[in-house]
Amino acid sequence: MxxxxxxxxxxxxxxxxxxxxxxxxxxxxxxxxxxxxxxxxxxxxxxxxxxxxxxxxxxxxxxxxxxxxxxxxxxxxxxxxxxxxxxxxxxxAGTATLGKLVICTVKGDIHDIGKNIVVTMLGAAGFDVIDLGVDVAPEVIVQTAIDNDVKIIGLSSVLTLAVDSIQATVDAFVAAGLRDQVKIIIGGNPVSATVCEKTGADAWAHNPQDGVTICRGWAS
Ligand code: B12
CATH class of the missing domain: 1.10.1240.10 (Methionine synthase domain)
Structure with a gap:
Protein backbone atom coordinates (compact mmCIF):
# COMPACT_ATOMS: atom_id res chain seq x y z
CA MET A 1 0.00 0.00 0.00
CA ALA A 93 -11.01 5.59 18.17
CA GLY A 94 -13.92 6.19 20.50
CA THR A 95 -16.81 4.71 18.58
CA ALA A 96 -19.52 4.96 21.20
CA THR A 97 -21.60 2.02 22.37
CA LEU A 98 -24.96 2.66 20.81
CA GLY A 99 -26.99 0.04 22.63
CA LYS A 100 -28.81 -3.09 21.54
CA LEU A 101 -30.48 -3.79 18.24
CA VAL A 102 -32.31 -6.87 16.95
CA ILE A 103 -31.98 -7.86 13.32
CA CYS A 104 -33.02 -10.82 11.16
CA THR A 105 -34.30 -11.97 7.81
CA VAL A 106 -38.07 -12.25 8.06
CA LYS A 107 -40.18 -15.39 8.01
CA GLY A 108 -40.24 -17.30 4.73
CA ASP A 109 -36.93 -15.86 3.54
CA ILE A 110 -33.54 -17.54 3.96
CA HIS A 111 -31.32 -15.00 2.16
CA ASP A 112 -28.71 -13.68 4.56
CA ILE A 113 -25.69 -12.40 2.63
CA GLY A 114 -26.99 -8.81 2.62
CA LYS A 115 -28.30 -9.04 6.17
CA ASN A 116 -24.91 -10.29 7.39
CA ILE A 117 -23.20 -7.30 5.79
CA VAL A 118 -25.61 -4.98 7.59
CA VAL A 119 -24.92 -6.84 10.86
CA THR A 120 -21.20 -6.32 10.37
CA MET A 121 -21.62 -2.62 9.64
CA LEU A 122 -23.90 -2.07 12.64
CA GLY A 123 -21.50 -3.95 14.92
CA ALA A 124 -18.58 -1.89 13.68
CA ALA A 125 -20.59 1.29 14.25
CA GLY A 126 -20.92 0.36 17.93
CA PHE A 127 -24.26 -1.43 18.17
CA ASP A 128 -24.64 -4.53 20.29
CA VAL A 129 -26.34 -6.58 17.58
CA ILE A 130 -28.64 -9.51 18.38
CA ASP A 131 -28.77 -11.42 15.09
CA LEU A 132 -31.68 -13.88 15.02
CA GLY A 133 -30.68 -15.34 11.66
CA VAL A 134 -33.10 -16.17 8.86
CA ASP A 135 -36.74 -17.19 8.49
CA VAL A 136 -37.67 -15.63 11.82
CA ALA A 137 -41.30 -15.56 12.96
CA PRO A 138 -42.80 -12.24 14.10
CA GLU A 139 -43.51 -13.52 17.62
CA VAL A 140 -39.84 -14.51 18.08
CA ILE A 141 -38.74 -10.99 17.10
CA VAL A 142 -41.25 -9.37 19.48
CA GLN A 143 -40.29 -11.69 22.35
CA THR A 144 -36.57 -11.05 21.80
CA ALA A 145 -37.21 -7.29 21.86
CA ILE A 146 -39.14 -7.63 25.14
CA ASP A 147 -36.59 -9.97 26.79
CA ASN A 148 -33.63 -7.75 25.90
CA ASP A 149 -35.34 -4.36 26.17
CA VAL A 150 -34.44 -3.54 22.57
CA LYS A 151 -35.81 -0.40 20.91
CA ILE A 152 -34.46 -0.80 17.36
CA ILE A 153 -35.50 -3.61 15.02
CA GLY A 154 -33.91 -4.30 11.63
CA LEU A 155 -35.78 -6.52 9.17
CA SER A 156 -34.31 -7.88 5.97
CA SER A 157 -36.50 -9.15 3.15
CA VAL A 158 -34.96 -10.25 -0.14
CA LEU A 159 -37.97 -12.11 -1.52
CA THR A 160 -40.88 -9.99 -2.69
CA LEU A 161 -43.22 -12.49 -1.02
CA ALA A 162 -41.53 -11.96 2.33
CA VAL A 163 -42.71 -8.34 2.39
CA ASP A 164 -45.89 -9.86 3.89
CA SER A 165 -43.75 -11.03 6.81
CA ILE A 166 -42.52 -7.46 7.35
CA GLN A 167 -46.16 -6.46 7.60
CA ALA A 168 -46.87 -9.35 9.98
CA THR A 169 -43.92 -8.35 12.17
CA VAL A 170 -45.02 -4.72 12.39
CA ASP A 171 -48.54 -5.96 13.20
CA ALA A 172 -47.15 -8.24 15.93
CA PHE A 173 -45.53 -5.22 17.62
CA VAL A 174 -48.87 -3.40 17.40
CA ALA A 175 -50.69 -6.42 18.90
CA ALA A 176 -48.15 -6.58 21.74
CA GLY A 177 -48.83 -2.90 22.49
CA LEU A 178 -45.20 -2.03 21.76
CA ARG A 179 -45.39 -0.32 18.39
CA ASP A 180 -44.72 3.17 19.74
CA GLN A 181 -41.77 1.94 21.83
CA VAL A 182 -39.67 0.52 18.99
CA LYS A 183 -38.26 1.84 15.75
CA ILE A 184 -38.36 -0.55 12.80
CA ILE A 185 -36.03 -0.27 9.81
CA ILE A 186 -36.47 -2.48 6.77
CA GLY A 187 -34.06 -3.34 3.96
CA GLY A 188 -33.51 -5.66 1.03
CA ASN A 189 -34.23 -5.51 -2.67
CA PRO A 190 -38.05 -5.39 -2.72
CA VAL A 191 -38.15 -2.72 -0.03
CA SER A 192 -39.02 0.86 -1.00
CA ALA A 193 -40.63 4.01 0.36
CA THR A 194 -44.00 2.60 -0.71
CA VAL A 195 -43.37 -0.71 1.09
CA CYS A 196 -42.21 1.20 4.15
CA GLU A 197 -45.39 3.26 4.22
CA LYS A 198 -47.66 0.32 3.47
CA THR A 199 -46.21 -1.95 6.14
CA GLY A 200 -46.00 0.81 8.74
CA ALA A 201 -42.24 0.49 9.27
CA ASP A 202 -40.38 3.62 10.39
CA ALA A 203 -37.57 3.70 7.81
CA TRP A 204 -36.04 1.80 4.95
CA ALA A 205 -32.62 1.61 3.29
CA HIS A 206 -30.86 -0.33 0.56
CA ASN A 207 -27.40 0.89 1.43
CA PRO A 208 -26.12 -0.51 4.76
CA GLN A 209 -24.34 2.76 5.53
CA ASP A 210 -27.63 4.67 5.22
CA GLY A 211 -29.18 2.08 7.53
CA VAL A 212 -26.41 2.60 10.08
CA THR A 213 -26.88 6.38 9.90
CA ILE A 214 -30.62 6.05 10.55
CA CYS A 215 -30.13 3.64 13.48
CA ARG A 216 -27.42 5.85 14.95
CA GLY A 217 -29.86 8.77 14.79
CA TRP A 218 -32.45 6.75 16.69
CA ALA A 219 -29.94 5.60 19.31
CA SER A 220 -28.84 9.10 20.26
C1 B12 B 1 -27.63 -15.61 -3.22
C2 B12 B 1 -29.06 -15.89 -3.62
C3 B12 B 1 -29.66 -17.02 -3.09
C4 B12 B 1 -28.96 -17.96 -2.13
C5 B12 B 1 -29.00 -17.34 -0.72
C6 B12 B 1 -27.75 -17.64 0.08
C7 B12 B 1 -27.70 -16.81 1.32
N1 B12 B 1 -27.02 -17.36 2.31
O1 B12 B 1 -28.24 -15.71 1.40
C8 B12 B 1 -29.86 -19.26 -2.26
C9 B12 B 1 -29.29 -20.11 -3.37
C10 B12 B 1 -30.03 -20.07 -1.00
C11 B12 B 1 -31.17 -18.64 -2.75
C12 B12 B 1 -32.40 -19.26 -2.60
C13 B12 B 1 -33.57 -18.75 -3.14
N2 B12 B 1 -33.72 -17.70 -3.92
CO1 B12 B 1 -32.31 -16.42 -4.18
N3 B12 B 1 -30.99 -15.18 -4.82
C14 B12 B 1 -29.75 -15.01 -4.50
C15 B12 B 1 -29.15 -13.86 -5.34
C16 B12 B 1 -28.34 -14.50 -6.47
C17 B12 B 1 -28.27 -12.86 -4.61
C18 B12 B 1 -28.89 -12.25 -3.35
C19 B12 B 1 -27.80 -11.55 -2.58
O2 B12 B 1 -27.20 -12.10 -1.66
N4 B12 B 1 -27.45 -10.32 -3.00
C20 B12 B 1 -26.30 -9.59 -2.47
C21 B12 B 1 -26.65 -8.86 -1.19
C22 B12 B 1 -25.39 -8.17 -0.66
O3 B12 B 1 -27.63 -7.89 -1.52
P1 B12 B 1 -29.00 -7.71 -0.73
O4 B12 B 1 -29.51 -9.01 -0.26
O5 B12 B 1 -29.90 -6.88 -1.58
O6 B12 B 1 -28.61 -6.88 0.55
C23 B12 B 1 -28.15 -5.55 0.49
C24 B12 B 1 -29.26 -4.51 0.59
O7 B12 B 1 -30.50 -4.95 0.11
C25 B12 B 1 -29.26 -4.09 2.02
N5 B12 B 1 -30.07 -4.83 3.01
C26 B12 B 1 -30.45 -6.11 3.04
N6 B12 B 1 -31.11 -6.38 4.15
C27 B12 B 1 -31.16 -5.25 4.87
C28 B12 B 1 -31.72 -4.98 6.11
C29 B12 B 1 -31.63 -3.69 6.62
C30 B12 B 1 -32.24 -3.40 7.95
C31 B12 B 1 -30.97 -2.67 5.88
C32 B12 B 1 -30.88 -1.31 6.40
C33 B12 B 1 -30.39 -2.96 4.64
C34 B12 B 1 -30.49 -4.24 4.15
O8 B12 B 1 -27.92 -4.19 2.39
C35 B12 B 1 -27.31 -5.31 1.74
C36 B12 B 1 -25.87 -5.02 1.50
O9 B12 B 1 -25.67 -4.05 0.52
C37 B12 B 1 -30.46 -13.16 -5.87
C38 B12 B 1 -30.35 -12.54 -7.27
C39 B12 B 1 -29.75 -11.16 -7.27
N7 B12 B 1 -29.10 -10.85 -8.33
O10 B12 B 1 -29.90 -10.41 -6.33
C40 B12 B 1 -31.48 -14.28 -5.85
C41 B12 B 1 -32.93 -13.94 -5.57
C42 B12 B 1 -33.03 -12.96 -4.44
N8 B12 B 1 -33.52 -15.28 -5.14
C43 B12 B 1 -34.69 -15.44 -5.59
C44 B12 B 1 -35.45 -16.62 -5.33
C45 B12 B 1 -36.80 -16.71 -6.02
C46 B12 B 1 -34.95 -17.64 -4.49
C47 B12 B 1 -35.68 -18.95 -4.12
C48 B12 B 1 -37.17 -18.80 -3.80
C49 B12 B 1 -35.43 -19.92 -5.28
C50 B12 B 1 -36.19 -21.21 -5.20
N9 B12 B 1 -37.12 -21.34 -6.12
O11 B12 B 1 -35.94 -22.01 -4.34
C51 B12 B 1 -34.87 -19.43 -2.90
C52 B12 B 1 -35.41 -18.79 -1.60
C53 B12 B 1 -35.85 -19.71 -0.57
C54 B12 B 1 -36.30 -18.88 0.61
N10 B12 B 1 -37.32 -19.33 1.26
O12 B12 B 1 -35.75 -17.83 0.95
C55 B12 B 1 -35.20 -14.28 -6.42
C56 B12 B 1 -36.20 -13.40 -5.65
C57 B12 B 1 -37.33 -12.92 -6.56
C58 B12 B 1 -38.22 -12.03 -5.81
N11 B12 B 1 -38.34 -10.81 -6.29
O13 B12 B 1 -38.81 -12.38 -4.82
C59 B12 B 1 -33.85 -13.55 -6.81
C60 B12 B 1 -33.97 -12.04 -7.03
C61 B12 B 1 -33.36 -14.26 -8.09
C62 B12 B 1 -34.25 -14.00 -9.30
N12 B12 B 1 -33.89 -13.07 -10.15
O14 B12 B 1 -35.27 -14.62 -9.46
N13 B12 B 1 -30.96 -17.43 -3.34
Whole structure:
Protein backbone atom coordinates (compact mmCIF):
# COMPACT_ATOMS: atom_id res chain seq x y z
CA MET A 1 0.00 0.00 0.00
CA UNK A 2 1.19 3.50 -0.76
CA UNK A 3 1.88 5.82 2.09
CA UNK A 4 2.76 9.45 2.03
CA UNK A 5 4.44 11.01 5.00
CA UNK A 6 2.62 14.15 5.97
CA UNK A 7 4.56 15.87 8.75
CA UNK A 8 4.96 12.65 10.69
CA UNK A 9 1.39 11.51 10.07
CA UNK A 10 0.95 8.39 7.96
CA UNK A 11 -1.66 8.85 5.26
CA UNK A 12 -3.54 5.72 4.32
CA UNK A 13 -4.69 5.41 0.73
CA UNK A 14 -8.26 4.20 1.20
CA UNK A 15 -8.86 3.93 -2.54
CA UNK A 16 -6.45 1.03 -2.60
CA UNK A 17 -8.45 -0.71 0.10
CA UNK A 18 -11.62 -0.21 -1.96
CA UNK A 19 -9.88 -1.66 -5.01
CA UNK A 20 -8.51 -4.64 -3.08
CA UNK A 21 -11.97 -5.47 -1.73
CA UNK A 22 -13.49 -5.01 -5.18
CA UNK A 23 -10.84 -7.35 -6.67
CA UNK A 24 -11.34 -9.84 -3.79
CA UNK A 25 -7.58 -9.67 -3.23
CA UNK A 26 -7.59 -11.07 0.29
CA UNK A 27 -3.81 -11.05 0.88
CA UNK A 28 -3.38 -7.41 -0.20
CA UNK A 29 -6.47 -6.30 1.71
CA UNK A 30 -5.40 -7.94 4.97
CA UNK A 31 -1.93 -6.43 4.55
CA UNK A 32 -3.44 -2.96 4.05
CA UNK A 33 -5.69 -3.34 7.07
CA UNK A 34 -2.74 -4.45 9.19
CA UNK A 35 -0.96 -1.26 8.13
CA UNK A 36 -4.02 0.81 9.01
CA UNK A 37 -4.13 -0.74 12.47
CA UNK A 38 -0.37 -0.24 13.00
CA UNK A 39 -0.69 3.40 12.00
CA UNK A 40 -3.14 4.01 14.86
CA UNK A 41 -6.90 3.99 15.29
CA UNK A 42 -7.60 7.26 13.39
CA UNK A 43 -7.94 5.68 9.96
CA UNK A 44 -9.95 2.62 11.03
CA UNK A 45 -13.35 4.11 10.20
CA UNK A 46 -12.16 5.35 6.80
CA UNK A 47 -10.74 1.88 6.11
CA UNK A 48 -14.04 0.24 7.05
CA UNK A 49 -15.95 2.59 4.78
CA UNK A 50 -13.44 1.85 2.01
CA UNK A 51 -14.13 -1.87 2.42
CA UNK A 52 -17.83 -1.19 2.13
CA UNK A 53 -17.31 0.88 -1.03
CA UNK A 54 -15.36 -2.10 -2.42
CA UNK A 55 -18.22 -4.38 -1.50
CA UNK A 56 -20.62 -2.20 -3.45
CA UNK A 57 -18.35 -2.61 -6.46
CA UNK A 58 -18.44 -6.38 -5.93
CA UNK A 59 -22.25 -6.14 -6.08
CA UNK A 60 -22.04 -4.23 -9.37
CA UNK A 61 -19.57 -6.75 -10.81
CA UNK A 62 -22.02 -9.49 -9.79
CA UNK A 63 -24.91 -7.69 -11.51
CA UNK A 64 -22.90 -7.43 -14.74
CA UNK A 65 -22.10 -11.16 -14.41
CA UNK A 66 -18.36 -10.59 -14.09
CA UNK A 67 -18.58 -12.18 -10.64
CA UNK A 68 -20.43 -15.33 -9.62
CA UNK A 69 -22.46 -16.18 -6.55
CA UNK A 70 -19.43 -17.78 -4.90
CA UNK A 71 -17.58 -14.43 -5.26
CA UNK A 72 -20.44 -12.67 -3.53
CA UNK A 73 -20.35 -15.07 -0.60
CA UNK A 74 -16.57 -14.77 -0.42
CA UNK A 75 -16.86 -10.96 -0.42
CA UNK A 76 -19.30 -11.16 2.48
CA UNK A 77 -16.82 -13.28 4.43
CA UNK A 78 -13.98 -10.89 3.60
CA UNK A 79 -16.10 -7.98 4.87
CA UNK A 80 -16.79 -9.84 8.11
CA UNK A 81 -13.06 -10.54 8.57
CA UNK A 82 -12.18 -6.92 7.79
CA UNK A 83 -14.70 -5.61 10.31
CA UNK A 84 -13.42 -8.04 12.97
CA UNK A 85 -9.83 -6.89 12.35
CA UNK A 86 -10.77 -3.21 12.54
CA UNK A 87 -13.12 -3.52 15.51
CA UNK A 88 -10.53 -2.99 18.30
CA UNK A 89 -9.12 0.04 16.48
CA UNK A 90 -12.63 1.42 15.97
CA UNK A 91 -13.34 0.97 19.66
CA UNK A 92 -10.07 2.73 20.52
CA ALA A 93 -11.01 5.59 18.17
CA GLY A 94 -13.92 6.19 20.50
CA THR A 95 -16.81 4.71 18.58
CA ALA A 96 -19.52 4.96 21.20
CA THR A 97 -21.60 2.02 22.37
CA LEU A 98 -24.96 2.66 20.81
CA GLY A 99 -26.99 0.04 22.63
CA LYS A 100 -28.81 -3.09 21.54
CA LEU A 101 -30.48 -3.79 18.24
CA VAL A 102 -32.31 -6.87 16.95
CA ILE A 103 -31.98 -7.86 13.32
CA CYS A 104 -33.02 -10.82 11.16
CA THR A 105 -34.30 -11.97 7.81
CA VAL A 106 -38.07 -12.25 8.06
CA LYS A 107 -40.18 -15.39 8.01
CA GLY A 108 -40.24 -17.30 4.73
CA ASP A 109 -36.93 -15.86 3.54
CA ILE A 110 -33.54 -17.54 3.96
CA HIS A 111 -31.32 -15.00 2.16
CA ASP A 112 -28.71 -13.68 4.56
CA ILE A 113 -25.69 -12.40 2.63
CA GLY A 114 -26.99 -8.81 2.62
CA LYS A 115 -28.30 -9.04 6.17
CA ASN A 116 -24.91 -10.29 7.39
CA ILE A 117 -23.20 -7.30 5.79
CA VAL A 118 -25.61 -4.98 7.59
CA VAL A 119 -24.92 -6.84 10.86
CA THR A 120 -21.20 -6.32 10.37
CA MET A 121 -21.62 -2.62 9.64
CA LEU A 122 -23.90 -2.07 12.64
CA GLY A 123 -21.50 -3.95 14.92
CA ALA A 124 -18.58 -1.89 13.68
CA ALA A 125 -20.59 1.29 14.25
CA GLY A 126 -20.92 0.36 17.93
CA PHE A 127 -24.26 -1.43 18.17
CA ASP A 128 -24.64 -4.53 20.29
CA VAL A 129 -26.34 -6.58 17.58
CA ILE A 130 -28.64 -9.51 18.38
CA ASP A 131 -28.77 -11.42 15.09
CA LEU A 132 -31.68 -13.88 15.02
CA GLY A 133 -30.68 -15.34 11.66
CA VAL A 134 -33.10 -16.17 8.86
CA ASP A 135 -36.74 -17.19 8.49
CA VAL A 136 -37.67 -15.63 11.82
CA ALA A 137 -41.30 -15.56 12.96
CA PRO A 138 -42.80 -12.24 14.10
CA GLU A 139 -43.51 -13.52 17.62
CA VAL A 140 -39.84 -14.51 18.08
CA ILE A 141 -38.74 -10.99 17.10
CA VAL A 142 -41.25 -9.37 19.48
CA GLN A 143 -40.29 -11.69 22.35
CA THR A 144 -36.57 -11.05 21.80
CA ALA A 145 -37.21 -7.29 21.86
CA ILE A 146 -39.14 -7.63 25.14
CA ASP A 147 -36.59 -9.97 26.79
CA ASN A 148 -33.63 -7.75 25.90
CA ASP A 149 -35.34 -4.36 26.17
CA VAL A 150 -34.44 -3.54 22.57
CA LYS A 151 -35.81 -0.40 20.91
CA ILE A 152 -34.46 -0.80 17.36
CA ILE A 153 -35.50 -3.61 15.02
CA GLY A 154 -33.91 -4.30 11.63
CA LEU A 155 -35.78 -6.52 9.17
CA SER A 156 -34.31 -7.88 5.97
CA SER A 157 -36.50 -9.15 3.15
CA VAL A 158 -34.96 -10.25 -0.14
CA LEU A 159 -37.97 -12.11 -1.52
CA THR A 160 -40.88 -9.99 -2.69
CA LEU A 161 -43.22 -12.49 -1.02
CA ALA A 162 -41.53 -11.96 2.33
CA VAL A 163 -42.71 -8.34 2.39
CA ASP A 164 -45.89 -9.86 3.89
CA SER A 165 -43.75 -11.03 6.81
CA ILE A 166 -42.52 -7.46 7.35
CA GLN A 167 -46.16 -6.46 7.60
CA ALA A 168 -46.87 -9.35 9.98
CA THR A 169 -43.92 -8.35 12.17
CA VAL A 170 -45.02 -4.72 12.39
CA ASP A 171 -48.54 -5.96 13.20
CA ALA A 172 -47.15 -8.24 15.93
CA PHE A 173 -45.53 -5.22 17.62
CA VAL A 174 -48.87 -3.40 17.40
CA ALA A 175 -50.69 -6.42 18.90
CA ALA A 176 -48.15 -6.58 21.74
CA GLY A 177 -48.83 -2.90 22.49
CA LEU A 178 -45.20 -2.03 21.76
CA ARG A 179 -45.39 -0.32 18.39
CA ASP A 180 -44.72 3.17 19.74
CA GLN A 181 -41.77 1.94 21.83
CA VAL A 182 -39.67 0.52 18.99
CA LYS A 183 -38.26 1.84 15.75
CA ILE A 184 -38.36 -0.55 12.80
CA ILE A 185 -36.03 -0.27 9.81
CA ILE A 186 -36.47 -2.48 6.77
CA GLY A 187 -34.06 -3.34 3.96
CA GLY A 188 -33.51 -5.66 1.03
CA ASN A 189 -34.23 -5.51 -2.67
CA PRO A 190 -38.05 -5.39 -2.72
CA VAL A 191 -38.15 -2.72 -0.03
CA SER A 192 -39.02 0.86 -1.00
CA ALA A 193 -40.63 4.01 0.36
CA THR A 194 -44.00 2.60 -0.71
CA VAL A 195 -43.37 -0.71 1.09
CA CYS A 196 -42.21 1.20 4.15
CA GLU A 197 -45.39 3.26 4.22
CA LYS A 198 -47.66 0.32 3.47
CA THR A 199 -46.21 -1.95 6.14
CA GLY A 200 -46.00 0.81 8.74
CA ALA A 201 -42.24 0.49 9.27
CA ASP A 202 -40.38 3.62 10.39
CA ALA A 203 -37.57 3.70 7.81
CA TRP A 204 -36.04 1.80 4.95
CA ALA A 205 -32.62 1.61 3.29
CA HIS A 206 -30.86 -0.33 0.56
CA ASN A 207 -27.40 0.89 1.43
CA PRO A 208 -26.12 -0.51 4.76
CA GLN A 209 -24.34 2.76 5.53
CA ASP A 210 -27.63 4.67 5.22
CA GLY A 211 -29.18 2.08 7.53
CA VAL A 212 -26.41 2.60 10.08
CA THR A 213 -26.88 6.38 9.90
CA ILE A 214 -30.62 6.05 10.55
CA CYS A 215 -30.13 3.64 13.48
CA ARG A 216 -27.42 5.85 14.95
CA GLY A 217 -29.86 8.77 14.79
CA TRP A 218 -32.45 6.75 16.69
CA ALA A 219 -29.94 5.60 19.31
CA SER A 220 -28.84 9.10 20.26
C1 B12 B 1 -27.63 -15.61 -3.22
C2 B12 B 1 -29.06 -15.89 -3.62
C3 B12 B 1 -29.66 -17.02 -3.09
C4 B12 B 1 -28.96 -17.96 -2.13
C5 B12 B 1 -29.00 -17.34 -0.72
C6 B12 B 1 -27.75 -17.64 0.08
C7 B12 B 1 -27.70 -16.81 1.32
N1 B12 B 1 -27.02 -17.36 2.31
O1 B12 B 1 -28.24 -15.71 1.40
C8 B12 B 1 -29.86 -19.26 -2.26
C9 B12 B 1 -29.29 -20.11 -3.37
C10 B12 B 1 -30.03 -20.07 -1.00
C11 B12 B 1 -31.17 -18.64 -2.75
C12 B12 B 1 -32.40 -19.26 -2.60
C13 B12 B 1 -33.57 -18.75 -3.14
N2 B12 B 1 -33.72 -17.70 -3.92
CO1 B12 B 1 -32.31 -16.42 -4.18
N3 B12 B 1 -30.99 -15.18 -4.82
C14 B12 B 1 -29.75 -15.01 -4.50
C15 B12 B 1 -29.15 -13.86 -5.34
C16 B12 B 1 -28.34 -14.50 -6.47
C17 B12 B 1 -28.27 -12.86 -4.61
C18 B12 B 1 -28.89 -12.25 -3.35
C19 B12 B 1 -27.80 -11.55 -2.58
O2 B12 B 1 -27.20 -12.10 -1.66
N4 B12 B 1 -27.45 -10.32 -3.00
C20 B12 B 1 -26.30 -9.59 -2.47
C21 B12 B 1 -26.65 -8.86 -1.19
C22 B12 B 1 -25.39 -8.17 -0.66
O3 B12 B 1 -27.63 -7.89 -1.52
P1 B12 B 1 -29.00 -7.71 -0.73
O4 B12 B 1 -29.51 -9.01 -0.26
O5 B12 B 1 -29.90 -6.88 -1.58
O6 B12 B 1 -28.61 -6.88 0.55
C23 B12 B 1 -28.15 -5.55 0.49
C24 B12 B 1 -29.26 -4.51 0.59
O7 B12 B 1 -30.50 -4.95 0.11
C25 B12 B 1 -29.26 -4.09 2.02
N5 B12 B 1 -30.07 -4.83 3.01
C26 B12 B 1 -30.45 -6.11 3.04
N6 B12 B 1 -31.11 -6.38 4.15
C27 B12 B 1 -31.16 -5.25 4.87
C28 B12 B 1 -31.72 -4.98 6.11
C29 B12 B 1 -31.63 -3.69 6.62
C30 B12 B 1 -32.24 -3.40 7.95
C31 B12 B 1 -30.97 -2.67 5.88
C32 B12 B 1 -30.88 -1.31 6.40
C33 B12 B 1 -30.39 -2.96 4.64
C34 B12 B 1 -30.49 -4.24 4.15
O8 B12 B 1 -27.92 -4.19 2.39
C35 B12 B 1 -27.31 -5.31 1.74
C36 B12 B 1 -25.87 -5.02 1.50
O9 B12 B 1 -25.67 -4.05 0.52
C37 B12 B 1 -30.46 -13.16 -5.87
C38 B12 B 1 -30.35 -12.54 -7.27
C39 B12 B 1 -29.75 -11.16 -7.27
N7 B12 B 1 -29.10 -10.85 -8.33
O10 B12 B 1 -29.90 -10.41 -6.33
C40 B12 B 1 -31.48 -14.28 -5.85
C41 B12 B 1 -32.93 -13.94 -5.57
C42 B12 B 1 -33.03 -12.96 -4.44
N8 B12 B 1 -33.52 -15.28 -5.14
C43 B12 B 1 -34.69 -15.44 -5.59
C44 B12 B 1 -35.45 -16.62 -5.33
C45 B12 B 1 -36.80 -16.71 -6.02
C46 B12 B 1 -34.95 -17.64 -4.49
C47 B12 B 1 -35.68 -18.95 -4.12
C48 B12 B 1 -37.17 -18.80 -3.80
C49 B12 B 1 -35.43 -19.92 -5.28
C50 B12 B 1 -36.19 -21.21 -5.20
N9 B12 B 1 -37.12 -21.34 -6.12
O11 B12 B 1 -35.94 -22.01 -4.34
C51 B12 B 1 -34.87 -19.43 -2.90
C52 B12 B 1 -35.41 -18.79 -1.60
C53 B12 B 1 -35.85 -19.71 -0.57
C54 B12 B 1 -36.30 -18.88 0.61
N10 B12 B 1 -37.32 -19.33 1.26
O12 B12 B 1 -35.75 -17.83 0.95
C55 B12 B 1 -35.20 -14.28 -6.42
C56 B12 B 1 -36.20 -13.40 -5.65
C57 B12 B 1 -37.33 -12.92 -6.56
C58 B12 B 1 -38.22 -12.03 -5.81
N11 B12 B 1 -38.34 -10.81 -6.29
O13 B12 B 1 -38.81 -12.38 -4.82
C59 B12 B 1 -33.85 -13.55 -6.81
C60 B12 B 1 -33.97 -12.04 -7.03
C61 B12 B 1 -33.36 -14.26 -8.09
C62 B12 B 1 -34.25 -14.00 -9.30
N12 B12 B 1 -33.89 -13.07 -10.15
O14 B12 B 1 -35.27 -14.62 -9.46
N13 B12 B 1 -30.96 -17.43 -3.34
Missing amino acids: NHSDNGGETMIDVNEITQQMSDLDEAALLQSLAEVINAGPESALAALQACQAGLEQVGKRFETQEYFLSDLIYAGELMTDAAALLKPALAE
